[in-house]
Structures are given as C-alpha cells and as structure tokens.
Amino acid sequence: MPERIFIGVAWPYANGPLHMGHIAGCYLAADIFARYHRMKGNDVLMVSGSDAHGTPITIRADQEGVEPDVILERYHAQFLDTWDRLGITFDLFTTTHTDNHRRVVQDIFQRLKDLDYIYPDTMLLAHCAGCTRFLPDRYVEGVCPHCRNERARGDQCDNCGHTLDPIELVEPRCSICGETPDFRDSEHFFLRLSAFEQPLLDWIGDKDFWRPNVANSTRGFLQGGLKDRAITRDLTWGVPLPLDGYDEKRIYVWFEAVIGYLSAAVEWAELNGKPEAWEDFWKGDNARSYYFIGKDNIPFHSIIWPAMIMAYGGLNLPYDVPANEFLSLESRKFSTSQNWAVWVPDYLDRYDPDPLRYLLSINMPETGDTDFSWTEFVRRNNDELVATYGNLVNRVLRFTYRNFDGQVPVEAAPPEDAEAALLDSTRQAMADVDDCLAHTRFRAGISRAFALAQETNRYLDSRAPWQAIKTDRADAARSLGTAIQVLNCLKVVLAPYLPFTSQKLHGFLGFDGDVSSEPWDFDALVGNIKPGAPLRNPSALYTKLDTVVAEQEAEQLGVPA
RNA sequence: GGCGACGUAGCUCAGAGGCAGAGCGGGCGCUUCAUAAGCGCUAGGUCGUUGGUUCGAAUCCAUCCGUCGCCA
Structure with a gap:
C-alpha cells in the first residue's frame, strides 16, 4: 500500500523576490523529497503559498502607495514563475488571502475558543491619535533604551539588535504621521499555549530521528516554559475574527499562516473535485507529515503548530520537521536591504x-x-x-x-x-x-x-x-x-x-x-535497456562556465538595485 | 543579557572516544572515447585557544577567542 506523504513548506512573505537562501533553506529539499516519494509510488501532497498578511507587506504597500493585494499579486505571480523555472513541483501553491483559508482559519479559531484554548484579555498597545488607529509594533519609532539609537522601531533596534516592545521606546512617535502615540488598553485574544507544555514534551520524547538541531532547539524552547500569546492585532489587513464587534482587529499572522498547511490541503482537494481527499493526508497512521522550513521557523512548526493541532484534535501531528540551517553568500549573511543576495529570477x-x-x-x-x-x-x-x-x-x-x-x-x-x-x-x-x-x-x-x-x-x-x-x-x-x-x-x-x-x-x-x-x-x-533499441544523438547535459563569470557576478553583489 | 549552534587540508564540507577523511584545487605520471574531459600516484592539517576527564580526545567537560541564529 502506498504511503501518504504530506509535505508542508514554509510560506514566503509576498513582499519581494526569493533569493538563494530561501531555496537552500527549504524549497529545494522539499522538492527533492516530493519527487523521490512520487517515484517510489507513494501519494504525495506538497503545498505552500504566499504569506499574504503581516506587516512586511503592508509596509511595502505603503512605500509604493498601493493596496497590499497589489504587492501580493505581483510577488505571488513571480513565485509561481520561479517554481516553474526551477522545477519546484508543488501540488498547490496558493496564498493565505483566499476565502477558503479564511474559512479554515475561522473554523479553527472558533473551535479553539469554544474549547477555551483561546480566551480574551487586554493588553497595552500604541495608539496614534493622528492616524486614529492602533499602530503595529513596527510603526512605532523612537530612541532605543539600550543604545540611544534615535531610529529604533517598536519591534527591534537595528543598531544594537535588541528586540523591543513599543512601550520601551524613549520619545515614541508614529512612523506614519510623526505624532506621539499614547498607550491604551486593547482587547485581544490569547492562545493558551501554556496548556500544551507537557503534551508537547511527551510528544517530542520519541522523536529521536529528528535532526539534532531541531530536537535540541525545540526542547530548549519548551524547557524555557510556554507563555500564552496574543493571536490578534489591531489591523485591517488579514483574516477577520469570526465574531461580531471586532471589525478593527485581525488574526495575527503567526497564528494564521501555519494554518495554511491545512487550508491548502482542503483547497487542493476541492480543486481536484474530491473535497474529502485532504483527509487522506491529514488523518490516520498511513499518512506522515513533513515540514520543510528554515531554522528560524523551528518553534512555529515544532511547538506552536503542533499545539494548535493538539487543541483542535483529530489531525495528524508533524512526523518530522527537517529544518535546514542557513546559507551565507560569499561568507556574509543574505541581506535584502543591502542587496547582498542572489535573486532566483535573476539567476534563472x-x-x-x-x-x-x-x-x-x-x-x-x-x-x-x-x-x-x-x-x-x-x-x-x-x-x-x-x-x-x-x-x-x-x-x-x-x-x-x-x-x-x-x-x-x-x-x-x-x-x-x-x-x-x-x-x-x-x-x-x-x-x-x-x-x-x-x-x-x-x-x-x-x-x-x-x-x-x-x-x-x-x-x-x-x-x-x-x-x-x-x-x-x-x-x-x-x-x-x-x-x-x-x-x-x-x-x-x-x-x-x-x-x-x-x-x-x-x-x-x-x-x-x-x-x-x-x-x-x-x-x-x-x-x-534492450540491445538494438534506438538511442538519440546526445548533446551536452551541462555547459562549462568561464571563470570570469564568478568575478562578474561577485562584483554585482551589494550594488544597490 | 539568556539559550542554541558552528570553527577540521589552499577551497567547500564530512567524521562525534580507538591509526586525521572526501570532493575540488596543487605536483607527477598514464590515457585519448569524451565538453583539454577520464584514470592512477602524491603533497598538505598541532582538528580555533587554554585547561580538564580518560589507558586513549578532533570527538566528552570547562574556559576564552571568532562567526551565526533564536529569545529577552
């Protein structure tokens, strides 16, 4: 009997092109794995999609003066073209901005809320009177309390690398209109992660075949203790809550994006005219789930997503999370802002x-x-x-x-x-x-x-x-x-x-x-191979490259685009 | 600041208590079917530092230096 192999691959933010680090981080490994299992006669479902929500996309949209979905559609189309040309064979590469995804997310939200794994509470957030709205962490700027950098953002100071809470900033200001925000209570929903500390430890106990880097960092994270986390934000771009009276809030991207693995499987089944087919890959002992991601994503796939699946019930937990480490470029880390990157469309x-x-x-x-x-x-x-x-x-x-x-x-x-x-x-x-x-x-x-x-x-x-x-x-x-x-x-x-x-x-x-x-x-x-069978006149499988190619390409690195 | 990794031949990387490895590059030779490709031989390293555990450490422990990531 063929095995059923579900392959979930990290969802790239649709706010810029892919570089080689992304490919080395997860997409190539996932594709090799999918192709291998298909050749072995197993049933494979490999899905991913453009992460449509989250502040990186709204920031880019603001910079260009367009709506977020313009950015999304531009890069989503480019991603699809990249997969085609690089031979990354997704069974479905969708986005998190579909009606289907919204339904699946809202269903999970509602069920977890009914089960009391999601509960409301208040938190202190920056609010800008000038813009008449709550500000995402990144939209608050101010002086870093650690290094006195005057251009620190509410989530992080780029100068000293400290991650920050907006309320820590000295002389905070709204990055859009420049006014000083005030901090006021806002009601939000929290995921009861703390309830899953022990179940997760038990679950991971027998995962001795996991890569050491994944298993170690997961255990380390769990030993630090799990805190409940807010899963909603004061935004208008994203998946709405399935509740009345929360029109100005959206489900936070880290909670919503991982659900894409499930919603994409559902969408794939519907597109193939077999609406129940996704269950073959999500239920039962004959189906195994693999999640290919970069190491920065490990806790989301080895802790948070499994906790959400446990809370929801009835669906398979990850079998393996073969996360890769990072690729550097000419001994330096990839940097989009410094254009220290090889963009995959350019390569192709x-x-x-x-x-x-x-x-x-x-x-x-x-x-x-x-x-x-x-x-x-x-x-x-x-x-x-x-x-x-x-x-x-x-x-x-x-x-x-x-x-x-x-x-x-x-x-x-x-x-x-x-x-x-x-x-x-x-x-x-x-x-x-x-x-x-x-x-x-x-x-x-x-x-x-x-x-x-x-x-x-x-x-x-x-x-x-x-x-x-x-x-x-x-x-x-x-x-x-x-x-x-x-x-x-x-x-x-x-x-x-x-x-x-x-x-x-x-x-x-x-x-x-x-x-x-x-x-x-x-x-x-x-x-x-039968004696006498016709062959075809061969040509070169690969062509030699002149070594000056290396010099020319290296010279282009870091040059502003 | 806390946590986790990484540092091995000129280069890119394996190895994880028991004689330091591979590919490529260098040197020498053989070969000529092939995209000047192939094959053989060879050189080279105090396994980042300093200590410790052990009969024995690249491997385990501690420390420091350097690099990276995550978290605060």
Whole structure:
C-alpha cells in the first residue's frame, strides 16, 4: 500500500523576490523529497503559498502607495514563475488571502475558543491619535533604551539588535504621521499555549530521528516554559475574527499562516473535485507529515503548530520537521536591504536550473550553515557536473552512437567480473540513495550518486572500448552496453535532484515520456535497456562556465538595485 | 543579557572516544572515447585557544577567542 506523504513548506512573505537562501533553506529539499516519494509510488501532497498578511507587506504597500493585494499579486505571480523555472513541483501553491483559508482559519479559531484554548484579555498597545488607529509594533519609532539609537522601531533596534516592545521606546512617535502615540488598553485574544507544555514534551520524547538541531532547539524552547500569546492585532489587513464587534482587529499572522498547511490541503482537494481527499493526508497512521522550513521557523512548526493541532484534535501531528540551517553568500549573511543576495529570477535568466540545484544539494545546510560563492558555483559546475557526470554521459553515448549505428550495442561479449562488480555497485547505489532520501539526508544522497558516476568512469578506463573496438567489437559492445545500463539507473536516482537533465538523458537513451514515471528499481531499469533499441544523438547535459563569470557576478553583489 | 549552534587540508564540507577523511584545487605520471574531459600516484592539517576527564580526545567537560541564529 502506498504511503501518504504530506509535505508542508514554509510560506514566503509576498513582499519581494526569493533569493538563494530561501531555496537552500527549504524549497529545494522539499522538492527533492516530493519527487523521490512520487517515484517510489507513494501519494504525495506538497503545498505552500504566499504569506499574504503581516506587516512586511503592508509596509511595502505603503512605500509604493498601493493596496497590499497589489504587492501580493505581483510577488505571488513571480513565485509561481520561479517554481516553474526551477522545477519546484508543488501540488498547490496558493496564498493565505483566499476565502477558503479564511474559512479554515475561522473554523479553527472558533473551535479553539469554544474549547477555551483561546480566551480574551487586554493588553497595552500604541495608539496614534493622528492616524486614529492602533499602530503595529513596527510603526512605532523612537530612541532605543539600550543604545540611544534615535531610529529604533517598536519591534527591534537595528543598531544594537535588541528586540523591543513599543512601550520601551524613549520619545515614541508614529512612523506614519510623526505624532506621539499614547498607550491604551486593547482587547485581544490569547492562545493558551501554556496548556500544551507537557503534551508537547511527551510528544517530542520519541522523536529521536529528528535532526539534532531541531530536537535540541525545540526542547530548549519548551524547557524555557510556554507563555500564552496574543493571536490578534489591531489591523485591517488579514483574516477577520469570526465574531461580531471586532471589525478593527485581525488574526495575527503567526497564528494564521501555519494554518495554511491545512487550508491548502482542503483547497487542493476541492480543486481536484474530491473535497474529502485532504483527509487522506491529514488523518490516520498511513499518512506522515513533513515540514520543510528554515531554522528560524523551528518553534512555529515544532511547538506552536503542533499545539494548535493538539487543541483542535483529530489531525495528524508533524512526523518530522527537517529544518535546514542557513546559507551565507560569499561568507556574509543574505541581506535584502543591502542587496547582498542572489535573486532566483535573476539567476534563472542567466543560467540553467540544474547546476543551482546541484550546488545547493551537495552543499545543503543540513547540519550546519554553509556558504554559497560564485567561485564555488563555477567550480562545482565545471569540475563536478560537467567533468564527472556530464562527460560520462557524453563519452558513453556519443561513442556508442557513432560506432554502433545509434543503437544499444548488440552481440556483446558475455559479462565478466568487472561488469558484475559495476552492476552490483549500481544496485547498491540505488539502495543507498533511496535510504538517504527516505531519511532526508540529501547531501549524502547526491554524493553517493556521483561516486557511482566516478566508478563508471574508472570502469570505462579499465575496459577502454575505444581500444577494444579496433580488434574485438563484442568487447566494446559489452562495456558500452554495461555503462548504458548504469546511466539508465543514474538518471533515476538523480532525477529528484536534477530533473531537467535527467529528463534529457532519458531522451538520449531512447525513451519518451516522463523520467519521473520511471521505476526506482534496479532490475526493471536494467531490463529496459534492450540491445538494438534506438538511442538519440546526445548533446551536452551541462555547459562549462568561464571563470570570469564568478568575478562578474561577485562584483554585482551589494550594488544597490 | 539568556539559550542554541558552528570553527577540521589552499577551497567547500564530512567524521562525534580507538591509526586525521572526501570532493575540488596543487605536483607527477598514464590515457585519448569524451565538453583539454577520464584514470592512477602524491603533497598538505598541532582538528580555533587554554585547561580538564580518560589507558586513549578532533570527538566528552570547562574556559576564552571568532562567526551565526533564536529569545529577552
């Protein structure tokens, strides 16, 4: 029976383009995992969407003098285009600004309130008389009480890094109109997180297969004790409360956005004409939920969202939260404001998707932060992708195509130890990559696949079909035929990582159809290579990049856009 | 300030008590089917610092230095 794999991926704020840090943080890993499970014959539902609410979007909208949904639609469209070009295969990438999402959020809010897991209380908030409204934390500016920086914001001081409460600011002022806000009581709703401290500790107790960084930081967070948190704000952009008399309030984005995982599954089911189908992925032992996120998001997915699911009842808790650490860029952290970033749409305008997928796979920040540099990108492309793998494909297929009438060689000499060893190794590599992917060890998986490519290069050198063909055509037929069988397996194990070039190789090997429909099965794949079957004239899978590319790209970093 | 990580070869990173590793780059050689690609051999490191535990520490503990993140 196929397993049901639900894959939730972090929801990007729709207030700017995606950079490579986002891809390395969660999207690539999630996609590799989804593609792998689909090839294994499991049912996969991978969802995410644009986070439409939250102050970053309203701030950007204010800056541009447009409504927030203009910003949302612009970047949401760009995200969809990016996924398409980079090969990130969501089953649904929606937004949190849909009627469906609002209904699901309001249902959860209402039920948790009925169960007394959500309760009203008052809190002191900044109110601006000039704007006649309560101010989001970020909209209050003033002098930082720690470092005396005069331009500290109500949520944080950018100068000294302290996080702040607006009421701590000296000489607070409204960042919109400049008036001095007063602080007044406002009624808000709170999530009773404190009730879930022990249930969460019990739940996480047996998660010994979680990545250490995720498990440790979750336990640390829980040991610090859980406090109830406000889940509403005085805003007009966001999901309204399902209650009368709260028209000026909205459900706070951290509570509402994670519900997107559920609402997206519901939306997906409706779009597919099977309104109940989401339950297959959310209920029962045969369904497992994975949440791919960056490490900054860990507590929301290992604590808050599980607490909300526990409170609601009847839905599956996360099975695993394989959070990645961070990617740095030329040894510095990504910074949108300083334009210290490689924007994914820009990358895709200039280069192919698979080289980036390769680099971010082999250097994925799985266990610790890793670094992206353009020098490294060019080097890995030229010395590993092109030289080891692309060249292996090219040397085998081109030589075969020219010398064996464009067909899989026939009348090969009987296999000997060398062939048995290489094919055994191929079978083992398929099992190893399988195991790595099943356990979200993406870097180890692609390394293993490339080790097989190297081994195949060694095999070819030992058999030297370019020599053999002069005296013993059957000998050359044997070694090339064997190498082709290995390529047929490599295209499969690499397909989750390098889907575009695997598809191309699939075609070179004479097959039509989608490489992702190929079986992850050594014997079946070997059996599919039939002597005399037509091959197609191969072209290069990857192209070498000039090293000046690295210099030129690096020079553009940090230049104001 | 509190918490959590990270620091290993020129570069990017594995390893987590038992002889310091891989890929790439460097040097030497072989090869020529292939995108000057492939294969073999080789050099190189006091495993950030200082102490401690241990028969034995890159690994465990403490300290300091540096980097990063989260929280206040």
